[in-house]
Every structure is written in C-alpha cells, then in structure tokens.
Amino acid sequence: MTPPPTIALLASPGFRREENSPLAALLRVLVPFLTHAFPAKLVAMRPTYEAAQAAGFLTDYPQWDVLPPWEEGAVATVAARLVAGEIDWVIYLADPGDLISLFPESIALKRQCVVHGRPYLATVRAAAEWCLLHWIERDPAGAAAYLCTLDDPTAAASLPGATTLGLVAHDTRKTAMLAFVDRWFPLLDRFRLRLSTGTTGGLLNGDAPARLGEVSPEMRGLIDAQKARLVGRQGPWTVPYLSGPKGGDAQIADRVLREPGSTILFFEDPHVAREHEADIQLLERIARLKTYDNACLHDPATAQRWAELWSHALSVGLAPHLKA
Known part of the structure; x- marks a missing residue:
C-alpha cells in the first residue's frame, strides 16, 4: 500500500485570514482525508499553521512540521526538500493578487515540481480534488460514507x-x-x-x-x-x-x-x-x-x-x- 505522502501546505495572506477563507475551505476537506485515509505529514509555514489552528482545524494533529515565515526563507526550504525527495505534493493556495507568488523562490518551487514530476496544486479545487481522488483509490468503501x-x-x-x-x-x-x-x-x-x-x-x-x-x-x-x-x-x-x-x-x-x-x-x-x-x-x-x-x-x-x-x-x- 502506498505510504502517506508528505504535503507542503502554503497559503497567501489573503487566502488564510477570514473564517471562510480558501484555506479554511481546503482544511474542511483535509480533516476527513487525513484522519480517515492518509495520515500525511504537513509541512507548513508558520502563518499558515497558525491560521489553521486559529480556525480550529487539526489542532491535535501530530504530523505538523512548522517552518518559519516566507521572510526567513521557508519557500526556498520547501523547494530544497522537494528536490531532495522529502516532499511529495505541494499545495500552494496562491492569491492572484499576492506579489509573493511572483517572487523568485515561489517560481522556483513551482518549476522544481515540474522538473521532478510532483503535483503543484495552486487552487482549492485542484488540491481538494487531488486529495479526495487518492482517498477514493485507497479506500472506496470508506470514502463512500463521506463522498x-x-x-x-x-x-x-x-x-x-x-x-x-x-x-x-x-x-x-x-x-x-x-x-x-x-x-x-x-x-x-x-x-x-x-x-x-x-x-x-x-x-x-x-x-x-x-x-x-x-x-x-x-x-x-x-x-x-x-x-x-x-x-x-x-x-x-x-x-x-x-x-x-x-x-x-x-x-x-x-x-x-x-x-x-x-x-x-x-x-x-x-x-x-x-x-x-x-x-x-x-x-x-x-x-x-x-x-x-x-x-x-x-x-x-x-x-x-x-x-x-x-x-x-x-x-x-x-x-x-x-x-x-
């Protein structure tokens, strides 16, 4: 059976602030996915982690790996870990109006995903669909109760x-x-x-x-x-x-x-x-x-x-x- 993936989880500031933010919408999908199908490791920058905790998502989840904010080079760290084979999927909920998504380290992260054939999932739809499709493959009977x-x-x-x-x-x-x-x-x-x-x-x-x-x-x-x-x-x-x-x-x-x-x-x-x-x-x-x-x-x-x-x-x- 395929082992659980290591997932990098990043979200632009405008996509994580409100209670009904895109990050919150994705986390509503990730909670049952992680708890019932794939207990994946989540590699997240501190602001993304704190936003999830503040919204009450995965507060007791043991598989968080929290990195510093992007100002301290966290996106470069994620890219390096992906190149080393330590990250399997990248979920980057990128606000189209967020200039950080155009910074060299963000562009390099996406490019390295392409180079190494790793999914780069930049919308709620892409990330949610990718996770739920894996759940269906892994445990269709269990998934049927939720999907x-x-x-x-x-x-x-x-x-x-x-x-x-x-x-x-x-x-x-x-x-x-x-x-x-x-x-x-x-x-x-x-x-x-x-x-x-x-x-x-x-x-x-x-x-x-x-x-x-x-x-x-x-x-x-x-x-x-x-x-x-x-x-x-x-x-x-x-x-x-x-x-x-x-x-x-x-x-x-x-x-x-x-x-x-x-x-x-x-x-x-x-x-x-x-x-x-x-x-x-x-x-x-x-x-x-x-x-x-x-x-x-x-x-x-x-x-x-x-x-x-x-x-x-x-x-x-x-x-x-x-x-x-």
Whole structure:
C-alpha cells in the first residue's frame, strides 16, 4: 500500500485570514482525508499553521512540521526538500493578487515540481480534488460514507462531462501530450469542451501542422491513431486557438474566465527558454482567479496520475466532493 505522502501546505495572506477563507475551505476537506485515509505529514509555514489552528482545524494533529515565515526563507526550504525527495505534493493556495507568488523562490518551487514530476496544486479545487481522488483509490468503501455518488446532483459540476479541459504542451512535450491522449482518450472524451493552443490543437485533431516540419515516426503513429479515432465526428475534437507565442494562451485564459469550471493540463518544459513566459503565467494566474472552480496541472507525470485517479473514481461510482 502506498505510504502517506508528505504535503507542503502554503497559503497567501489573503487566502488564510477570514473564517471562510480558501484555506479554511481546503482544511474542511483535509480533516476527513487525513484522519480517515492518509495520515500525511504537513509541512507548513508558520502563518499558515497558525491560521489553521486559529480556525480550529487539526489542532491535535501530530504530523505538523512548522517552518518559519516566507521572510526567513521557508519557500526556498520547501523547494530544497522537494528536490531532495522529502516532499511529495505541494499545495500552494496562491492569491492572484499576492506579489509573493511572483517572487523568485515561489517560481522556483513551482518549476522544481515540474522538473521532478510532483503535483503543484495552486487552487482549492485542484488540491481538494487531488486529495479526495487518492482517498477514493485507497479506500472506496470508506470514502463512500463521506463522498458524493455519481448520481448525486450536488456532484454534477465536478464531473468531466460538465466541465472544460484545456490541453496545452510545449514543443518538446507534444509527443507526450499525444501519447497521453492516446492512452486516456475515453476519459478525456467525456469532457463537455476541450481547448488547445494552435499546434497542439492541430495534432489532437489528427493533423500535423506545417510549422513542425518532418515529425518523428512515433509522433506520426500517434497522429494517425488520433485521426482514425475521430473519423465520422462532426467538428474538431478540441477547439484550437492560436499558438502560444502568438496569443493562444491568452485566448484560452479568456475562455476559462467564462466557463463554469476548467481543468488545464499544461505539459511544460522547464529546461528551455520560453519567449512567451508572460503568456504562460497569464494563463496560470487566470486559472487561480476562481480558486474553487478551476484546476491547473503542469507536467505529464502529474497528468497521468490524475487520469488514473479519475478513471478509478468513475469506475467505482464516486465523485471527489464531500457530502454537504
């Protein structure tokens, strides 16, 4: 059985102050998750820990590891521990208006998550869903007492068929995206709407855009398999916008603002210079504006795990939302 993870828990000041803050909303999910399924270790900066204690959450929980505030380098410490393999998941409830989330140490923490294939969960929706999906996998019978069933109307907004999926990949990750879609097509096909930047969208609609030139045999095989799947369908499988450098990230960000709930799978390459870095950050920040509705995952390993977990949850008839 998979051992409990070590979870870094961080929250921007504006997301932890009020009684009904995003941090409090997440902790209402974490309490049953930690006490009934995964007694995980929580690595938290002191202000986040104190906010949880003041709100009455996990006051007797023995698995807290409390770090100094960010002014004393705690975010860098979390990044270093993640690189060393001592942290498994990062939950950083990042207020889009909080400049700390743009500081070098915060950007480096997220980048190292991408480098090492660790989930970086920056919204309440992403973090809550990730935890509850693991609970369903670990103990579906136990989880059933706390979680919505798929025929419960209160769970409907969380289901793939009611939500929007963004599929974005840098050039060096496009083959990985095609392979991901090839493996998980039945799950991804359940989403109400799929959005992609230009070149990725062309590939996922069964074409090889000219800008890629000669493609590898592996990519060609995946394109042909996708094209065969789409025979007889009306319209494109994913709505393609412009390429990222030409504004596609901004177009998808605008669409996300107008959708009821979105999951963005962004296969980032952290090892290459990205001339449209500002557009990438725009898309990610826009996803965080609706912290209760949207989720953004940033690397192929995390996306694979997400798909495995969602497929299992659907197979056992549970949705990753706590009962009211």
